[in-house]
Each structure stands twice: as C-alpha cells, then as structure tokens.
Amino acid sequence: xxxxxxxxxxxxxxxxxxxxxxxxxxxxxxxxxxxxxxxxxxxxxxxxxxxxxxxxxxxxxxxxxxxxxxxxxxxxxxxxxxxxxxxxxxxxxxxxxxxxxxxxxxxxxxxxxxxxxxxxxxxxxxxxxxxxxxxxxxxxxxxxxxxxxxxxxxxxxxxxxxxxxxxxxxxxxxxxxxxxxxxxxxxxxxxxxxxxxxxxxxxxxxxxxxxxxxxxxxxxxxxxxxxxxxxxxxxxxxxxx
Numbered sequence: 001x002x003x004x005x006x007x008x009x010x011x012x013x014x015x016x017x018x019x020x021x022x023x024x025x026x027x028x029x030x031x032x033x034x035x036x037x038x039x040x041x042x043x044x045x046x047x048x049x050x051x052x053x054x055x056x057x058x059x060x061x062x063x064x065x066x067x068x069x070x071x072x073x074x075x076x077x078x079x080x081x082x083x084x085x086x087x088x089x090x091x092x093x094x095x096x097x098x099x100x101x102x103x104x105x106x107x108x109x110x111x112x113x114x115x116x117x118x119x120x121x122x123x124x125x126x127x128x129x130x131x132x133x134x135x136x137x138x139x140x141x142x143x144x145x146x147x148x149x150x151x152x153x154x155x156x157x158x159x160x161x162x163x164x165x166x167x168x169x170x171x172x173x174x175x176x177x178x179x180x181x182x183x184x185x186x187x188x189x190x191x192x193x194x195x196x197x198x199x200x201x202x203x204x205x206x207x208x209x210x211x212x213x214x215x216x217x218x219x220x221x222x223x224x225x226x227x228x229x230x231x232x233x234x235x236x237x238x239x240x241x
Contacts, residue, residue, distance in 0.1 A: 001137060001184070002026045002045065003175050005066040010050065020176030022068065025133045027140065029084035032056040032091070046087040048133040054093040069187040070178045072146055079144040086140040096130035099171050134177070138170035148173065148181050 004024040005015070011023035026047035035043040035056055043056035075083070131139070138148060151168060178184050 001070045001072075001178055002028060002062060003068040003070060003179055004062055007065075014174065018174045018176045020174070020179065021066065022175040022179060025137055025175040025178060026057065026062075027084070027087045027137050028059075029088050032088055046084075046091060046136070048093070048095055048131050048136050050095050050097065053095045054090045054131065054136060056088075056091055068179060069189070070181075070184040071187050072141065073183055073185050075144075075146060079146065082144050083140045083146070086143045087136060090131065090136060093136075094130045096132050096135070099130070099132045099135060132171075134173040134175050135170040137178070138168075138173040142170060147183050149177050 002025070003022040004026065005011070005021050006023040014023040015021065024047070026045040028044055029046050030044055031042045032044065032046070037043070037058050037060075041058040041060055043058055045057040045059065045061070046054065047057055048054045141148060149168065179186070
C-alpha cells in the first residue's frame with residue numbers, strides 16, 4: 001500500500017484534521033489486465049480520486065510526491081490475491097464526496113463526546129457504488145478479516161479474560177490509520193535494497209565514481225519521495241509481500 005502526501009486543498013484539510021502527513025492511499029495490486037499508460041507503463045495501483053472515482057494508475061504517478069509504503073504483516077498469498085482482486089473489481093465506482101464531508105465533520109472538534117457524534121450521523125452517501133480511497137482499502141482488507149485498527153472489547157470474569165476484536169466501519173478510516181496500525185509495517189526501499197552508509201556521497205566530499213564511470217547518487221536524508229529506481233523496487237517488494 002502507498003500512502004501519499006497530497007498537495008491540493010482537500011488534502012490539506014484531511015492532513016489538518018487527522019494531524020497526519022498522509023491525505024491519500026492507493027493499493028498496489030500488480031498489473032491490472034493489459035492496461036498501460038500511453039508510454040507503455042503498466043497500471044498497478046488502484047485508488048479512488050475526487051472527480052474520477054476508482055481508477056487504476058501507474059507507480060510513476062507519485063514519483064515526485066512524499067510517500068510511504070505500508071505492508072500488512074503475515075497476510076497469506078491467497079488472502080493477498082483476494083484483497084487485490086476486491087479492489088480491482090471496483091474500478092469504475094464513483095467517488096463518495098458525502099463520505100469525505102461526513103468524515104471531516106466526524107474529525108472536527110465539537111463540544112460533545114465522539115461516540116455521540118458517531119451515532120448522530122450517517123457516514124457517506126449509502127450508495128455501495130460510491131467510495132473514498134481509505135474506505136476502499138479498508139473494505140478490501142475487511143473482506144479477508146485482516147485488522148487495521150480494530151476496537152478491543154475486554155470482558156472480565158472470575159474464570160477468564162477475553163478480548164473481542166470488533167471491525168470498524170470502513171467509512172471511518174483515514175489514510176493515517178494504515179500508518180499507525182500495529183498490523184502494517186513501514187517499508188523503506190533504501191534500507192530494503194541493502195543500505196551502506198559508507199557509500200553515501202556527501203556535498204563536502206569529492207565525487208566518487210563507480211567502475212562504469214557514473215557518479216554515485218546523492219541521497220537527501222529528509223527526502224522520503226520516490227526517487228529514480230525506487231519505483232521498480234516498490235513493485236518488486238509489493239509482489240513479494
């Protein structure tokens with residue numbers, strides 16, 4: 001899964017209300033049929049966008065964005081396929097603008113307990129063919145009963161102590177929930193590829209060339225965007241997740 005720091009007005013509102021960097025989420029599902037960009041790049045992401053609905057997109061779309069890769073831990077190959085198929089089958093669905101409005105109302109501070117606000121309002125349009133990005137992904141994982149941020153109800157008794165996991169409604173999820181979930185791990189391509197700090201090229205040091213004559217790439221410590229080469233690395237890791 002790819003979390004994205006968007007740069008439009010709605011993205012700014014979502015980031016503010018959730019107190020998070022992330023305003024959008026897309027799911028890597030592998031090649032979607034034989035669909036490609038005009039440049040021949042395969043469409044491998046499924047996402048829900050305002051004004052477009054649920055669409056397939058190439059990895060390069062977010063090459064210049066600040067992003068984060070999150071991967072569900074321990075998900076079986078069979079369930080991975082079911083999650084991806086669920087999302088891909090919803091390509092063509094409309095975007096649920098009402099869900100975004102309701103989610104903003106739910107997150108915006110009000111002088112009443114959160115549990116009351118949740119009961120007082122219906123989330124989303126109620127149309128099953130309309131959906132937002134985080135709800136789409138939440139539903140895909142709910143389809144295989146994989147937890148994201150489940151509520152835990154504790155039952156106390158003299159003989160036993162039991163915890164019951166209760167799945168949240170998909171309309172209540174925001175992109176940041178996948179980042180803070182205890183069941184998703186953050187994947188960093190730079191480290192996964194075998195990071196060696198001794199090969200870093202610093203600005204105050206002479207340029208060191210490789211055998212082929214090309215200079216070593218300069219890495220910025222605070223840049224978490226997708227850089228050339230990481231697009232392919234994300235695809236490789238997602239397929240093996």
